[in-house]
């Protein structure tokens with residue numbers, strides 16, 4: 008899949024933003040007044056900024072409101088609704104903390120559930136796609152959720168929570184990579200089943216339908232990007248998980264926590280880039296590619 | 298509405314005969330011609346005369362080489378036209394957040410309502426067959442409409458009321474009809490020739506069917522009558538005999 012910057016930025020930052028909102032809503036930390044304002048500003052910048060970035064890859068963003076209508080069948084529609092609902096409810100909760108120094112626990116809990124639901128719906132947009140076997144596995148939602156909650160805890164300054172959740176996320180990340188590597192082969196989809204000619208013998212793409220490129224190749228086939236996949240995995244794992252875990256294990260200081268947060272974001276951006284670049288869409292088979 | 302209908306009254310679709318397709322791409326051209334001028338947004342081209350031409354097509358023809366497992370069997374070249382299969386369980390429809398993608402209850406055609414499409418591309422991600430392309434100029438999703446603006450069009454002569462690709466195919470490799478009717482041409486062809494689904498493991502239940510190439514005839518070693526045919530002459534006589542000898546004496550004449 009083409010690793011579009013808009014989608015990488017969207018999934019990374021909105022995941023972190025909604026993760027922060029989750030913990031703020033749960034009430035592990037109830038800042039008030041100006042401090043609360045600062046926390047909520049960061050969370051909203053990431054959550055809303057990510058959502059806005061995601062509209063950049065729409066062909067017709069002016070019609071985006073229509074995307075709230077098909078929640079019965081579409082995970083993308085559900086995501087939109089969950090996101091807006093979470094943002095509205097958490098704005099009420101935040102207003103209580105900032106202006107009245109009063110947490111309304113019920114509002115916070117509802118907001119937290121909606122925030123977690125938003126991240127889950129985002130992950131399901133990818134998980135549901137049978138056409139991308141690497142995404143079509145349970146570690147995908149598990150990875151999105153653990154990263155959002157772990158990163159969110161890190162940004163809310165919850166060292167122990169962040170440490171535990173990032174440790175879990177690191178394990179799931181490993182599973183996602185290793186299991187993901189054989190998903191296409193395990194899916195049983197080959198050029199043979201794609202063309203129905205597999206029963207006759209070995210099928211080889213002989214001539215593509217066009218001399219130039221096209222939308223399908225630009226969007227779904229990204230073989231070049233995988234050349235450095237292993238190095239990037241090392242970088243993503245080091246920055247996104249290992250370094251933050253190490254820094255969190257040291258005696259707490261604000262500087263170390265800030266460093267951990269920066270390293271984590273950089274590592275997760277790399278990991279998200281890989282999430283797209285390494286994902287093979289079965290349509291590539293028709294072109295003799297992956 | 299992006300929930301799929303439980304069943305559709307008719308199941309219109311295509312049968313594509315991989316045995317007779319000659320790979321001429323005429324269906325590709327006629328499809329682009331009809332669909333860029335009629336229903337919905339035109340199918341744009343980018344840099345059509347430049348160094349890196351590309352464009353939107355609803356139908357494309359791949360070519361594959363199939364090498365049988367038997368050691369002395371020869372490889373076959375098979376031309377393979379591909380367009381939307383109008384799946385019964387179309388994943389492209391259910392993922393659509395806006396309701397722009399839908400499957401018609403009356404005839405099973407999968408369409409995009411372009412004025413509702415936000416161009417998110419998710420439907421193209423969900424389609425295993427690469428049957429949907431986001432138009433680079435119009436920024437809306439384009440796909441085969443089964444020429445919905447031809448097949449019911451009473452302004453066209455009767456023989457033109459079928460998809461442009463079917464109408465144009467010089468090899469008669471494309472057939473259009475209703476799969477819900479067991480007596481239709483397409484249902485019969487599918488039954489007779491073992492029409493197959495592409496990627497059945499995806500669970501999309503494609504309506505369009507592909508007819509596998511027939512096994513090639515093997516040339517018999519010799520005609521049954523051959524042993525009965527005696528050579529007319531083994532030794533040349535008379536004038537021909539003289540000519541044969543004379544020519545053989547010339548340098549290079551003997552072989």
Ligand code: SF4
Pocket residue numbers: 380381382383384387388389390407423424425426427428429440501
């Ligand atoms: S072929 Fe692709 S676009 Fe057409 S109905 Fe099936 S899944 Fe949808």
Ligand code: SF4
Pocket residue numbers: 392393394395396397398409413414415416417418419420421437438
């Ligand atoms: S590109 Fe258009 S038709 Fe396809 S899923 Fe998005 S809104 Fe629906």
